[in-house]
Each structure stands twice: as C-alpha cells, then as structure tokens.
C-alpha cells in the first residue's frame with residue numbers, strides 16, 4: 001500500500017524556556033493563523049446575524065400582530081433566511097476551527113515524536129513509557145483545545161457586548177434587567193468548574209491507571225499465564241476500575257448539584273424580564289414584542305457566561321499540560337552528531353582504549369577496559385552476569401557515550417562519525433529481537449527500506465529464514481503479530497539476523513543472539529551466524545559454549561575490564577575465572 005508523503009510540521013515550540021507557555025506555543029498558532037482568523041471572523045459574523053433574530057421577532061410582533069401595519073409573512077421569511085445564512089456561516093466557522101485544531105495537534109504530535117526519536121537510550125532508561133504516552137496524547141489535546149477553542153469561546157462572549165448594545169438601544173431599563181442574572185451565572189460557572197476540575201483530573205489519571213494495568217497484562221500475558229496469575233491480575237484491574245468508579249461517582253454528585261442551579265438561573269432572568277417588561281407594557285412604556293425579544297436575549301446570552309468558567313479551567317489545564325510537553329522538548333538529545341569529519345573507508349577495526357562507563361543511574365559498568373579487535377576477527381565476550389559484556393556493544397554503536405576513554409572505529413573516534421554512518425557500520429543483533437507488526441519483508445528491510453524483494457530474499461536465505469517464511473500463508477507479505485509473537489524464538493532470531501545481513505555492516509555485535517532458543521535451533525542459527533560473520537568483524541556476547549566456538553578469540557571480562565584474552569584452550573588452561581564462568585554457563589545449558 002503506497003504511503004502518503006509526510007507533511008513536515010508547520011512550526012515548533014519557541015526554544016526559550018524563560019518565556020510563558022503561551023508565547024512558546026505562539027509559533028504554532030501563527031503557522032495556522034489564516035485558518036484560525038477566518039474561523040473566528042466567520043463566527044463573529046454568525047453571532048451578529050444571530051443577534052438580529054430576536055430583534056426581528058420584536059418588530060414582527062409589534063407591526064404584524066399588534067399594529068397590523070405589515071404582513072406577518074415578511075418577518076417569517078426574513079427570520080428563516082437569516083437562520084439559513086447563520087447556519088452556513090456557523091458550518092464554515094466550525095469547519096475551519098476544527099481544521100485548525102487538528103492541524104495544530106498534528107504539528108505538536110510530530111514535534112514531540114520527532115524529539116522522542118532523537119533521544120538516546122539514557123533518556124528512555126529514566127522515563128516511564130506510560131508517562132510518555134500520556135504526554136503525547138492527552139497533554140497535546142489539552143493544549144490544542146485551549147489554543148483553538150479558547151479564542152472561539154472568547155468571540156462567543158462578544159455576543160454579550162453586541163446583544164447588550166442592541167438591547168440598550170431598544171429599552172435601556174429592560175436591558176439592565178435582562179443582564180441582571182449574568183454576573184451570577186458567570187461567578188457560579190467559575191465555581192462549578194473549580195469544583196469539578198480536580199475530579200476530572202482524578203478521573204483522567206485513574207483511567208490512565210486502568211490503561212496501564214490492561215496494557216501491562218496484555219504485554220505480559222505470557223508471564224501472567226505461566227505463573228497462573230490471572231485471578232490476581234483480574235483483582236488488580238478490579239481495584240483500579242473501582243477507583244475510576246469512585247471518581248466518576250464523585251463527579252456525578254458534583255454535577256447533579258451544580259447543573260440544576262446553572263439551568264435555573266436563566267429562568268429567574270426570564271421571570272424578571274416578564275415582571276419588569278410586563279409592567280412597562282401595561283404602562284405603555286414597552287411593546288409586547290420587546291418583552292418577547294428580551295426573553296430570547298436572556299436565553300441567548302447565558303451560554304457564553306457559563307463558558308467563562310470553562311475557559312479559565314481549560315487555560316489552567318493547558319498551562320500544566322504544556323509544561324509537561326515542554327519538559328520533553330527541553331531535554332536535549334545527548335547523543336548527537338558532533339562534527340563533520342571525513343569518515344575513513346570501512347575496514348572493521350575496533351579499538352576500545354581505557355574505556356570507563358557509568359550508566360545515568362550511577363552504576364559503573366566498565367572500568368578501564370582495553371580491547372583491540374582486528375578487521376575480520378570474531379571475538380567472544382565472556383564474563384559473569386553483570387560483568388559489562390552488553391555495555392561494550394552499546395558503547396560501540398554509540399547508544400551511550402563513554403564516560404572516559406575512547407572507542408575508535410577504523411582509527412576514528414565513534415563520536416566523530418555522523419550517527420547514521422556509524423549505525424550503518426556497527427550493526428547489532430539484540431538478544432530479544434524486536435519485530436514490528438508489519439510484513440516480514442518490511443521487518444527485514446527495516447534498515448534498508450529501499451531494498452528489493454530479491455535482496456530481502458537473499459538476506460533471508462543466508463540467515464536460514466527463507467524456508468519458513470515461504471511456508472507462511474502470505475510468504476514475505478505475512479504480517480507478524482504484535483512484537484512478532486506469532487513466530488517462534490528461533491524464527492524471530494533469524495529474521496533479526498537477516499535484517500542485519502541486509503544492512504551488511506563491517507562490524508557486527510551479536511548480543512547473545514542464540515540465548516532464546518533451544519540447542520537444535522541454536523545449531524541451525526549458528527549456520528546462519530557463520531554466514532553473517534564471514535568477511536566482517538564480529539563481537540559475540542557469548543553465554544554458551546557452542547557460541548564461544550564460533551569465535552577466533554575469547555575475551556574474558558570481569559568488573560568492567562578485560563582480565564584474560566586468548567583462544568578458548570589457552571584461557572581454559574590459564575584462567576581459573578574462565579573455567580569458573582564456563583562452569584556456570586554449562587550448568588545453564590539446556591538439556592536437548
């Protein structure tokens with residue numbers, strides 16, 4: 001299916017954090033100002049038309065029904081025509097307003113997601129994905145709503161000014177009477193929102209809580225089932241759902257207390273207009289048409305006054321939401337292109353010099369590691385759990401930057417490569433390969449989206465994946481289930497190997513690529529791995545004896561540094577620690 005070309009966001013957020021949230025969001029609004037202003041202008045015109053209708057009713061009643069000086073039909077047609085015009089104008093105003101809102105949301109979403117994609121591993125170590133999801137959805141919506149619906153509500157409030165002017169020109173005393181309840185409606189509206197607002201927040205966060213429980217259980221359903229944890233999880237969900245129920249009930253109680261009050265206030269306004277207006281009619285100071293028209297004005301004016309409270313709360317919510325979005329956008333990506341140095345032609349020589357590395361949470365993983373790997377060499381990294389083996393690969397591919405020391409690829413510091421070039425030259429097959437819910441072709445071609453079917457098939461063939469893919473109902477077009485769970489561990493592993501093969505990097509890091517599979521499948525994968533390793537420098541993080549067998553040289557790591565380096569046989573003979581680590585490894589070796 002051809003994908004639509006992506007529209008780049010029209011604008012971003014002002015980068016200066018010292019500015020107010022609205023000023024920082026200003027570039028976004030400005031980018032869509034034409035559409036927003038058109039919508040606001042249309043809605044203003046619509047309101048002017050709307051305000052004319054009660055006045056026409058007044059004239060119609062007074063002249064056609066009371067004085068009999070003009071035909072009734074004239075007014076009926078006139079009002080119907082104005083209603084039609086107002087309908088068309090309102091349709092356009094609403095259309096443009098919603099389009100502005102969704103364009104703005106599109107921009108904000110793209111800006112936030114683009115920034116998230118630039119962030120490094122360190123950032124994702126710190127933040128919770130649920131928290132990010134909520135920022136990327138409900139916070140963006142809250143800001144969008146205020147930026148677009150806020151001005152629109154303000155324009156609607158202008159109706160009060162226009163209508164009041166018109167009422168004063170008809171009957172000043174009755175105009176004041178008609179407006180008498182409006183301040184009370186505005187004040188009570190603000191109070192109502194203030195009372196309801198915290199509960200709405202509570203509902204939002206509790207709904208997010210339920211979503212987290214559901215999400216974790218769907219993601220972790222295999223563990224839940226494996227440990228017969230279904231009942232426990234159902235109870236956990238019931239507790240979260242009960243918290244939501246409580247918050248909704250509290251919200252319902254508040255609303256049922258406030259809404260009748262808010263609904264009845266305009267009726268008091270109507271009664272006042274009838275009382276004062278009626279007395280004036282009896283004394284000949286006003287016409288019947290005026291009383292009817294002012295009734296309509298009272299009803300027309302109360303929604304904008306009610307909405308004042310809403311706009312204040314929307315503003316507060318948007319301010320809080322924008323701060324959470326800005327927090328993400330203000331976090332600078334720490335792994336970025338450093339300089340524009342000429343990159344040497346790839347040979348695959350990797351040299352780690354006195355590398356120290358401390359994870360963002362303070363854990364020291366590497367502590368003065370020295371390692372030189374020659375082009376085309378395959379080394380196995382061996383060590384006890386937590387020794388720092390995987391960290392070596394993460395630093396070589398620059399998922400993190402070294403704290404001290406240097407990693408040189410073909411004589412140039414990895415930090416001096418453009419990131420895209422570096423990632424092309426250092427490939428990683430992780431221990432838990434991640435597959436996207438797209439076709440197998442797209443999964444294999446992830447690093448080379450332009451690859452042809454023939455290239456994808458060749459990579460899959462070399463990785464030993466071609467045969468099982470062809471057996472699937474749609475072959476290479478088969479869409480794998482979420483995270484590739486419709487495939488077996490060994491199949492996923494082979495798809496990941498094919499993905500790396502297609503990119504063809506001169507340096508390859510296999511992070512324990514066979515840990516998830518049984519010995520028979522491991523044997524088959526080793527065949528694929530051998531193909532993968534030929535002609536390139538390879539680091540294998542090895543947990544199994546068989547994997548160590550793939551390497552020319554074994555490097556033993558302990559406490560974040562190299563403690564022994566040589567062939568398997570030499571290390572076995574000279575390093576008691578190596579023998580000890582191997583003994584643990586062999587114990588973990590699954591029985592075939």
Ligand SMILES: Nc1ncnc2c1ncn2[C@@H]1O[C@H](COP(=O)(O)OP(=O)(O)OP(=O)(O)O)[C@@H](O)[C@H]1O
Pocket residue numbers: 125359360361363364365383384385386387388389390391392
């Ligand atoms: N993202 C992280 N944040 C903080 N500390 C981490 C992180 N990843 C690893 N560590 C810590 O760094 C140290 C080295 O971890 P590393 O994953 O490199 O070990 P390893 O030798 O690959 O272990 P294993 O064989 O168990 O996979 C460990 O103490 C580990 O707890």
